[in-house]
Amino acid sequence: MKMIWILVANQAEAKIYSAERIPGSLALVGTLTHEEGAAHKRDLASDAPGRVHDRIGSARHSMEPDTGVREEERRRFVKEIVVRLQAAHKRGDFSQLVILAAPAVMGVIRRTLNGALAKTVIKEIPKGVVGQAADKIEAQLARSFALQ
Numbered sequence: 001m002k003m004i005w006i007l008v009a010n011q012a013e014a015k016i017y018s019a020e021r022i023p024g025s026l027a028l029v030g031t032l033t034h035e036e037g038a039a040h041k042r043d044l045a046s047d048a049p050g051r052v053h054d055r056i057g058s059a060r061h062s063m064e065p066d067t068g069v070r071e072e073e074r075r076r077f078v079k080e081i082v083v084r085l086q087a088a089h090k091r092g093d094f095s096q097l098v099i100l101a102a103p104a105v106m107g108v109i110r111r112t113l114n115g116a117l118a119k120t121v122i123k124e125i126p127k128g129v130v131g132q133a134a135d136k137i138e139a140q141l142a143r144s145f146a147l148q
Contacts, residue, residue: 004122005029005094007081008137009109010102010130011074014081017134018094023142026134029093032084034077078108086117097121098141102128
């Protein structure tokens with residue numbers, strides 16, 4: 001029997017479920033967390049943000065740290081997820097993969113997946129559902145697959 005794995009991810013957490021069929025009940029296989037993904041941009045930078053003066057007047061404003069820091073943390077976490085999936089696929093733990101991920105994370109996953117692992121993807125759902133219970137995720141999967 002072919003096992004289906006369901007990756008549910010955002011920038012701070014990923015859960016992997018297994019199912020024999022969709023729709024069907026999900027069993028939690030594993031969880032990965034990435035504390036830096038939950039941090040605010042200002043917490044990822046080493047210093048407090050810089051300050052600038054208005055051109056007119058004496059007001060001062062803080063500058064936002066570079067958003068590249070957050071993107072780099074997202075890429076690191078997705079790479080960690082993909083490495084784990086590749087190892088499991090090579091062991092034969094699953095033959096098909098469904099991805100439910102927050103839209104920003106979905107884009108990084110798409111760019112990171114390649115080769116045999118990319119061919120296992122049967123459905124991508126750009127939706128952030130990490131914090132939901134398994135029965136809610138099962139319902140989301142059932143709705144998404146019914147629309148095919």
